[in-house]
Amino acid sequence: MLHFPPIPTWEAMHPLIVHFPIALLLLSPLFILIGAALSPSRGQPYRIAGLIILLLGTASLFVAAWTGEAAGELAERGGPVDAVLAAHESLASQTRILFLVLTVILLGMTLLPKALRRQETRLSSTFMPLAFLVLYSVGALFLVNTAHAGGRLVHEFGIHSMVPEESAPAAEDASAAGERDH
Amino acid sequence: MNYAKLGLRRKMKRLVVALALCAFAAGAQAATTTLQNMQTAFNGESNAHARYLAFAQKADSEGYGEVASLFRAAARAEQIHAGNHAEVIKQLGATPQAKIETPDVKSTRENLEAAIKGETYERDTMYPEFLSQAKRDRNTAAVKSLNFAKTAEAEHAKLYSAALTNLDSLKGSKSMTFFVCPKCGFTVRELSFAKCPSCFTPKEKFEKVS
Numbered sequence: 427m428l429h430f431p432p433i434p435t436w437e438a439m440h441p442l443i444v445h446f447p448i449a450l451l452l453l454s455p456l457f458i459l460i461g462a463a464l465s466p467s468r469g470q471p472y473r474i475a476g477l478i479i480l481l482l483g484t485a486s487l488f489v490a491a492w493t494g495e496a497a498g499e500l501a502e503r504g505g506p507v508d509a510v511l512a513a514h515e516s517l518a519s520q521t522r523i524l525f526l527v528l529t530v531i532l533l534g535m536t537l538l539p540k541a542l543r544r545q546e547t548r549l550s551s552t553f554m555p556l557a558f559l560v561l562y563s564v565g566a567l568f569l570v571n572t573a574h575a576g577g578r579l580v581h582e583f584g585i586h587s588m589v590p591e592e593s594a595p596a597a598e599d600a601s602a603a604g605e606r607d608h
Numbered sequence: 609m610n611y612a613k614l615g616l617r618r619k620m621k622r623l624v625v626a627l628a629l630c631a632f633a634a635g636a637q638a639a640t641t642t643l644q645n646m647q648t649a650f651n652g653e654s655n656a657h658a659r660y661l662a663f664a665q666k667a668d669s670e671g672y673g674e675v676a677s678l679f680r681a682a683a684r685a686e687q688i689h690a691g692n693h694a695e696v697i698k699q700l701g702a703t704p705q706a707k708i709e710t711p712d713v714k715s716t717r718e719n720l721e722a723a724i725k726g727e728t729y730e731r732d733t734m735y736p737e738f739l740s741q742a743k744r745d746r747n748t749a750a751v752k753s754l755n756f757a758k759t760a761e762a763e764h765a766k767l768y769s770a771a772l773t774n775l776d777s778l779k780g781s782k783s784m785t786f787f788v789c790p791k792c793g794f795t796v797r798e799l800s801f802a803k804c805p806s807c808f809t810p811k812e813k814f815e816k817v818s
Contacts, residue, residue, distance in 0.1 A: 435748055437748055495808045498808060499752050499755065499756070499792075499806075499807050499808070500748060500751050500752055500755060501755075502739065502755060502758070503755075503758075503759045503762075503805070503806060504759075504762065508805060512801070512805055515803065515808060516802070516803075519803075588743065588746055588748055588751065590746065591746050
């Protein structure tokens with residue numbers, strides 16, 4: 427019988443959370459790019475979608491970093507793993523700051539024209555988003571390097587999170603079946 | 609035929625209950641073992657704290673100011689480890705217990721040798737075994753506390769070894785500042801990093817011990 431897996435501890439959340447910022451933050455620029463390619467009015471929904479994805483991605487990046495620090499405390503030190511772990515942690519901190527700045531910039535670019543009640547022009551709908559994407563590429567570079575270091579920790583050095591113990595489903599199921607028979 | 613089936617079902621049910629009880633008993637046994645390990649580690653760290661403070665006094669009296677500072681820094685680290693272990697012991701529902709023995713203080717050279725031996729044993733034998741048990745029990749608090757201690761002990765062993773190698777040149781040295789992480793007890797001579805390599809505590813929070 428299928429049943430819910432055990433609820434992960436804060437430390438064990440890292441491998442679950444970490445895929446969200448990678449996917450979301452690499453998806454966001456695609457929407458911004460589509461928005462920039464279209465006319466100001468038609469491109470606006472795409473740019474807003476890009477902003478929402480960026481907000482979600484940055485939020486998940488912070489959670490990934492916090493859970494990562496907790497998970498890192500359980501990783502045994504010694505040997506070449508130390509340098510990779512330190513690099514992963516350092517890159518994650520820098521990536522977090524970069525995407526926080528990028529989020530603030532895109533928020534400003536999206537909300538400021540509305541607050542000032544200015545009409546969208548090619549400058550604000552195409553050229554500024556394209557310039558923003560150039561800045562974004564720096565963040566993306568840090569992101570993929572952080573992910574790469576994390577991947578090395580898992581797949582090269584075998585550093586794993588401690589997953590909570592499964593309850594004994596076989597015994598429970600058998601017991602439940604026994605109860606039903608009566 | 610039906611009676612035979614019913615009897616078999618009853619036997620199966622008893623077997624399942626017996627297996628479940630065995631699993632529960634095994635879990636309880638494992639928890640006791642981790643608790644015992646944490647008590648042993650707490651006792652060891654508490655004694656190391658007292659021993660290193662006594663070694664520091666001896667080093668000062670023999671004119672090894674820098675070695676005395678190192679012993680005091682390591683003593684502070686051991687105190688932090690003892691505190692971390694004590695928290696885990698309390699989480700497991702017990703009271704931390706340590707039997708503090710009178711330190712066997714000899715010459716600074718012999719004290720350094722004894723300290724290296726103790727740290728090496730903890731790094732290579734005691735903590736790896738305790739960590740394996742805590743991982744089997746999936747006790748993350750115990751794993752964290754033991755891991756912090758193991759990493760710091762490895763650093764202590766390096767610092768003691770360096771001091772022993774250069775002991776002759778350290779005669780007449782003045783006290784120097786060491787930096788100790790308040791969370792994990794990681795001990796260094798210089799803060800050459802932004803965050804603690806063991807627990808990611810910012811370097812600004814490190815305690816100065818001299």
